[in-house]
Amino acid sequence: MATHTIRVEPIGAEIQCREDQTVLDACLREGIWLPHACTHGTCGTCKAQILDGDVDLGDASPYALLDSEREEGAALICVAQPRGDVVVEGEVDVDEGVGVHPVRDFTGRVEVLDEIAPDVRRLVLALDRPMEFNPGQYVLLEVPGGHQRPYSIASTPADGKVIELHLKRSENGKATDGWVFSTLAVGDEVALSGPYGRFSFRPLRTQPILLLGSGTGLAPLKSMVQHIAENGGGHQVTLYHGVATKDDLYDREFFEDLAQQHDWFTYRPALSREEWQGRSGRVPALLAEDYPKAGGHVAYICGSPAMVEDTMKALMKARLFPRDIYREDFFDSADRAAGANVVRSPLIRR
Ligand SMILES: Cc1cc2nc3c(=O)[nH]c(=O)nc-3n(C[C@H](O)[C@H](O)[C@H](O)COP(=O)(O)OP(=O)(O)OC[C@H]3O[C@@H](n4cnc5c(N)ncnc54)[C@H](O)[C@@H]3O)c2cc1C
Ligand code: FES
Incomplete structure (x- = not known):
């Protein structure tokens, strides 16, 4: 299998990439961290300019990489593979306190x-x-x-x-x-x-934290909560977990126990399709009730693209700026086929 040299600007690093390997994969394996989220050509987060050389654009969604952008030399590097030596311009921006771990x-x-x-x-x-x-x-x-x-x-x-x-x-x-x-x-x-992924806990951001998940969007938020607990707290954390019915509410005991043990942690489970002794309603609506003003927080949202988008809007309406919001959209094949165009603002972290 032929191998080509990829030069990453502006840092000038040079790495080798096989013809059957994506540019992003080669970079991540060498510890060069470039922005990415879905790794499947759907979200547009990894869009980068090819300054020199040829790439096969691969399975880039036409919604995430427009024809005009293709003509101007942009590529989604999570699916683009080199067809010769390539120079790519990437945004090598790693937040302070966030580790770079090679794939x-x-x-x-x-x-x-x-x-x-x-x-x-x-x-x-x-x-x-x-x-x-x-x-x-x-x-x-x-x-x-x-x-x-x-x-x-x-x-x-x-x-x-x-x-x-x-x-x-x-x-x-x-x-x-x-x-x-x-x-x-x-x-x-x-x-x-x-x-x-770039959806990761920012330990140096000391503002109170809102963790907002629906369904299995709880997973990365559970990792964050446990990590904070293992490191002795130090952050005020409120976790919302939205599901349809009480049966869908998994790991409830785990979070209830944690909330009992620690003053810094609040757990707010919510059911969207059932009345019960707890809160009922979707996470964005409950947020709007609980936080008419959310400024001063940092928020991490995770779940279906629709839930993430609605929650993002609720937070922005409550005056939380995009720079204080991190999001992970669980895109699947159906979202991709439906053309989930997701590149909205470079200010929105995903
Ligand atoms: C960064 C990231 C993290 C994720 N983390 C999680 C997680 O922690 N937990 C979790 O549960 N999920 C997560 N997901 C979603 C997960 O990756 C899968 O997309 C999901 O599990 C579905 O995979 P699948 O192969 O079973 O379904 P797929 O085969 O991908 O199909 C998904 C649905 O789309 C339909 N479909 C397939 N092709 C088409 C088409 N062409 N047109 C219309 N409909 C179609 C299928 O019938 C099916 O209902 C994450 C996604 C991303 C991007
Ligand atoms: S990370 Fe490349 S399109 Fe989503």
């Missing part, structure tokens, strides 16, 4: 595969070696049939040899319906790589 390949043995809510499974993998990552980041699972799917890590880097994932079943989904919810079993071996 590596791992083998994981399935230790736990439990149904924790209707159509939601907890998958715990014992890795062949520890993975270093920031709370909030994700892994790519190799799915039988040659597909890859991203899943957020719900456990903390403290024990990087065991990682926990939360997976929601998608009807006819290749990874979930067709594998994790059908044939995968305890003891099986799984190939994966990581860590990926």
Whole structure:
């Protein structure tokens, strides 16, 4: 397989990239961190200018990389592969206090595969070696049939040899319906790589934290809460977890116990389709009730793209600036086919 040299400007670093490898993958494996979120050509976060040389643009969504941008030499480097030596201009911006952990390949043995809510499974993998990552980041699972799917890590880097994932079943989904919810079993071996993503806890931001998740969007937020607890608190944290019904509310006891033990942590579960003794309503609506003014906080949102977008709007209406909001959209194949165009403002962190 031919290999080409990629020069990354403005830092001038030079790395090697195989023809069957994406530019982003080659960079991340060499510890050169460039912005990315979905790693599947859907979100546009990794858009970069190719200053010189040829790339195959790969499976870039036409909604995330417009024809006019293609003509001007832009590429989505998470799917673009080199066809010769290439010079790429990237935004090499790593926030202070956030670690840069090169992407590596791992083998994981399935230790736990439990149904924790209707159509939601907890998958715990014992890795062949520890993975270093920031709370909030994700892994790519190799799915039988040659597909890859991203899943957020719900456990903390403290024990990087065991990682926990939360997976929601998608009807006819290749990874979930067709594998994790059908044939995968305890003891099986799984190939994966990581860590990926820019949705990670910013330890140096000392403002009170709002963690806002729906469904399995809880996963990276659980990693953050546990990480803060392991490091002795030090941040005021309020976690909203929105689900449809009481049965969908997984890990409730875990968070209730944590809230009882620590003054710095508040847990606010919410049901959107059921009345109960707790709060009912969608997270964006509850936020609007609880925080008519949200300025002075830092927020991390995670879940379906629709939930993330609505929550983002609620926060901005409450005067929280985009620079204080981090988001992870769980895009899937249906979002991509529907043309989830997601590149809105360079100020919005994802
Ligand atoms: C950064 C990131 C992190 C994520 N983390 C998590 C997580 O922690 N937990 C979690 O549960 N999910 C997470 N996701 C979503 C996850 O990666 C998968 O997208 C999801 O599990 C579905 O995968 P699948 O292979 O089962 O379904 P897919 O095969 O991708 O299909 C998904 C749905 O789309 C439909 N579909 C497929 N192709 C088309 C088409 N062409 N047109 C219309 N519909 C179509 C399928 O029938 C199915 O219902 C994350 C996503 C991202 C981007
Ligand atoms: S990270 Fe490349 S398009 Fe999303």
